[in-house]
Amino acid sequence: MTNRKLTLTPNFGGEGDAFYAELIAAQAGLGDEAAADWLARLTLILCNHIGDREVLREAFALARESQ
Amino acid sequence: MDLPRYPYHQSLEQRSGQPQRRPVVIVGAGPVGLTLALDLARREVPVVVIDDSDRIGEGSRAVCWAKKTLEVFDRLGVGEAVAREGVRWQRGRVFHGEREAYAFDLLPEAHHKMPAMVNLQQDQVEARLVRAVQLDGRIELRGRHELIGLEQDEAGVTLNVRTPDGLFDMRADWVIGCDGARSPTRALLGLNFQGQVFEDRFLIVDVRLAPGARPRGLDPAQPERWFWFDPPFHRGQSVLLHAQANGLWRIDFQLGRDADVEAERDPDRIQARVAAMLGGDGFELVWSSIYQFCCRRAERLRAGRVLLAGDAAHQVSPFGARGANSGVQDADNLGWKLAAVLKGEGRDVLLDTYEFERIEAADDNIAHSTRATDFISPKSNLSLRLRKAALDLAARTEFAKPLVNSGRLSTPTDHVDSPLSTPDVEPWQGGPAAGFSAPDAPLENGWLSEQFGDFLLLCFGWPAPATGVRTIVLPAEGVAAARYGARPGSVHLIRPDAVVAARWHRFDADALQAALARAHGSPP
Numbered sequence: 364m365t366n367r368k369l370t371l372t373p374n375f376g377g378e379g380d381a382f383y384a385e386l387i388a389a390q391a392g393l394g395d396e397a398a399a400d401w402l403a404r405l406t407l408i409l410c411n412h413i414g415d416r417e418v419l420r421e422a423f424a425l426a427r428e429s430q
Numbered sequence: 431m432d433l434p435r436y437p438y439h440q441s442l443e444q445r446s447g448q449p450q451r452r453p454v455v456i457v458g459a460g461p462v463g464l465t466l467a468l469d470l471a472r473r474e475v476p477v478v479v480i481d482d483s484d485r486i487g488e489g490s491r492a493v494c495w496a497k498k499t500l501e502v503f504d505r506l507g508v509g510e511a512v513a514r515e516g517v518r519w520q521r522g523r524v525f526h527g528e529r530e531a532y533a534f535d536l537l538p539e540a541h542h543k544m545p546a547m548v549n550l551q552q553d554q555v556e557a558r559l560v561r562a563v564q565l566d567g568r569i570e571l572r573g574r575h576e577l578i579g580l581e582q583d584e585a586g587v588t589l590n591v592r593t594p595d596g597l598f599d600m601r602a603d604w605v606i607g608c609d610g611a612r613s614p615t616r617a618l619l620g621l622n623f624q625g626q627v628f629e630d631r632f633l634i635v636d637v638r639l640a641p642g643a644r645p646r647g648l649d650p651a652q653p654e655r656w657f658w659f660d661p662p663f664h665r666g667q668s669v670l671l672h673a674q675a676n677g678l679w680r681i682d683f684q685l686g687r688d689a690d691v692e693a694e695r696d697p698d699r700i701q702a703r704v705a706a707m708l709g710g711d712g713f714e715l716v717w718s719s720i721y722q723f724c725c726r727r728a729e730r731l732r733a734g735r736v737l738l739a740g741d742a743a744h745q746v747s748p749f750g751a752r753g754a755n756s757g758v759q760d761a762d763n764l765g766w767k768l769a770a771v772l773k774g775e776g777r778d779v780l781l782d783t784y785e786f787e788r789i790e791a792a793d794d795n796i797a798h799s800t801r802a803t804d805f806i807s808p809k810s811n812l813s814l815r816l817r818k819a820a821l822d823l824a825a826r827t828e829f830a831k832p833l834v835n836s837g838r839l840s841t842p843t844d845h846v847d848s849p850l851s852t853p854d855v856e857p858w859q860g861g862p863a864a865g866f867s868a869p870d871a872p873l874e875n876g877w878l879s880e881q882f883g884d885f886l887l888l889c890f891g892w893p894a895p896a897t898g899v900r901t902i903v904l905p906a907e908g909v910a911a912a913r914y915g916a917r918p919g920s921v922h923l924i925r926p927d928a929v930v931a932a933r934w935h936r937f938d939a940d941a942l943q944a945a946l947a948r949a950h951g952s953p954p
Contacts, residue, residue: 403812403819411829 369421433486433553434560438574444598452478453772455589455602457577457615459483461492461552462740462757463608464559468506469765471568472883475772478600479563480591482609484573486560488717492552493672493680494751496840498867499758500544501879501928508558509544516548517673522655524834526821528662532831541909542870543877547839549653551636551674552754580605580618580736587735604768605736608761611724613742619733625726626800628747630807631689632723635681636674636716637704643712650677657836659806659821663706668806670836671707678716681707682748684806691720723747725796725803731785739764744792749802749837752795759842759927760788766884766926770950777951783850791843798838805835842867845929852923852932852945852954861915861933868928871910878902878910882928885946891918894937898946899923925949 375382390401410419436459443450454470456463459481467477495503495512503509520536536546563569578597579590582605589600607615616623639650648654653673661669667684674680683703685694693699700718705711727744731737740757764784770776808814823830844866845851851864862868870879878888885899891906904910906918914922914933923931923945932945948954 399815400819400822403815404823407816407819407823407830407833408827 367421368415368418369425371425433557434564435485436481436560436564436571436573437484438572438594440593440595441572443600444593444595447598449588449599449601451586452476452600452602454478454604454606454768455480455587455600456606456608457481457589458607458609458613458740458742459556459560459563459571459573460487460608460610460740460757461556461559461754462761463606464556464563465502465506465758466606466608466739466761466765467563467569467571468508468559468566469502469761470769471566472506473765473769474568475769476568477570478602479569479571480575480577480589480600481571481573482576486553486556488553492555492751492754493549493674494547494755494839495550495555496547496751496755497542497544498840498842498928499755500548501870501882502758502762503555503558504544504879505883506562508555508562511558512550512555513544513548515554515675516550517653517675518545518548519653519655519673520546521652522657524821524824524836525656525658525661526818526825527660529825531659531821531825531834534831541872543872543879544870547751549672549674549680551678554675577609577614577618580615582733582735603735603772606764606768607736607738607742608740608757609742611741611745613738615736616728616738616742619736619738621733621738622729623726624729625724625745625796627724627726628722628803628807629687630722630803631685631687631691631694631720632748633683633685633694633700633703633718633720635683635700635704635718637679637681637708637713638677638716639679639708640712640714643708643710645708645710645712659817659836661707664703668836669707679713683707685720689720694720723803725800727789727792727796731788732781737764737768737781737784739788743788744796746795746799747803748799749806749835750795750799750840751837752799752840755840756791756795759791762927763788775950780850780951783848783951787843787845787848787850790845790847794843795840802835802837842929849954850925850931850949850951852941852948854933856935858915858933858935861913862930864930864932866930868922868924868930869913871904871908871913873904873910878904879928882924882926884926885931885949886924887942888914888916888922888924889937890914890916890920894921894942895939896921896937896942897939898943923949 390398454477456479467479470477500509523533524531576592578592581588587602587605656671658669670682672680731743739760746752767780820833846865887899887901889903893903921937922933925931931949
């Protein structure tokens with residue numbers, strides 16, 4: 364992709380491990396259903412925060428790819 | 431109110447076997463065909479309207495009439511009655527499961543003659559239109575005339591029509607098919623009508639509340655629109671409650687894809703569904719129907735001398751009230767163009783711009799109504815979960831409220847790319863550019879929207895020495911100037927269908943003539 368707007372380089376100021384631990388802790392203890400609802404709410408909250416539809420489209424496409 | 435009829439009479443041309451050539455024959459006496467007939471008659475074009483029935487269809491069907499439609503009706507003399515008889519509502523509440531997710535208030539904007547919308551059952555609107563048509567000597571409304579065949583050549587169209595007295599031929603310069611989703615006109619033209627069929631079934635019920643009944647706290651004196659996602663009385667589906675006139679309420683139950691249609695028609699079952707929703711039996715069932723909908727459009731709206739309008743041309747889901755409203759706006763777009771072509775004032779290509787503009791509008795309406803449908807009826811578990819998230823967040827945050835979609839009310843589609851529009855040559859601070867709908871504003875006596883209907887030049891501050899178009903002088907400051915983004919000396923050329931054709935900060939006679947010619951179909 365050229366002229367990509369989506370940030371794909373590390374963006375946590377070298378604190379990637381700490382971020383990941385927080386992500387896991389944030390939904391720890393939720394059952395599968397509740398965790399999936401949590402993830403859906405998180406998606407909407409973050410999408411709105413980003414706001415830029417082009418960035419979001421790039422993110423949606425990247426997420427759609429799988430190994 | 432008794433509904434008017436248009437009983438069958440054998441016409442002179444059928445009895446004599448001598449077809450009388452007509453400028454325009456409209457097929458279908460629904461809201462679209464009747465609106466078009468009234469519009470053409472106002473332009474001194476005589477019209478024959480044929481319909482296979484001799485009476486107004488039963489039941490409510492369309493309910494919500496949007497501002498643009500009311501303004502069109504008003505120019506045709508029925509808008510004030512529809513606005514007066516219709517129910518105005520501005521508070522909507524959205525429920526999710528047991529709870530209210532949020533409420534909204536459509537605060538009416540001041541200084542418009544017509545409200546953003548009124549609710550009135552379709553047969554009441556049609557009754558008004560039929561009466562206006564029957565009072566107009568330039569329109570002949572013929573009941574029990576069924577279109578059987580259609581042939582056209584360069585000179586005109588021959589319609590083969592079946593009546594109780596047998597078959598006969600009519601001749602017309604132009605034929606407009608306003609004959610609904612199963613349009614015989616469209617079928618006879620062999621036009622494709624493709625799109626998306628939605629599998630969900632819906633049960634639609636009109637109920638009358640008993641005097642004094644206030645189900646779930648609903649106050650009939652303060653009508654509100656209530657929409658439930660996944661309510662406790664109808665798990666896993668959606669339900670809409672909307673006010674109509676004369677104490678009638680419309681309820682729309684989503685039944686899902688696997689509904690047993692025959693079983694759902696059982697009056698006891700319907701009674702039970704409504705009782706569960708309204709929490710008791712203080713109501714009377716008036717009418718019900720089960721429907722399934724499609725979003726689709728005819729590949730073309732024009733085939734030579736035959737044009738399509740309304741549901742014959744496009745179908746949408748009911749969410750957003752885009753069916754009847756867009757059909758009336760089709761008629762509004764077509765009437766002046768057809769009259770101009772018949773009078774030699776406009777070029778034939780004007781009718782191509784009808785197709786261009788109304789396909790643009792149909793696609794816009796289909797996109798909006800498909801989005802609402804997809805929100806109301808999620809197609810996967812993850813879609814359902816995201817909807818649940820949106821509804822959940824809507825109760826707590828502002829950002830999620832606009833994500834909830836139970837139908838976006840019909841507003842006019844803009845025609846920025848229309849060949850009839852003259853683009854801006856100067857920078858403007860707001861206001862509608864060419865191709866956008868011309869907003870209403872108060873005048874000293876009456877309303878600007880009452881002035882539309884022919885080409886009109888709005889002059890802000892002082893008159894412009896314009897020829898070939900009626901002018902109206904508006905104050906250089908005030909509601910109209912603000913709404914149009916006008917400065918002292920600004921002029922706006924408005925089309926007969928209340929669409930801005932061109933605008934300038936300074937009047938220029940040559941520019942006006944060029945824009946007028948362009949709006950009549952001349953190449954720029």
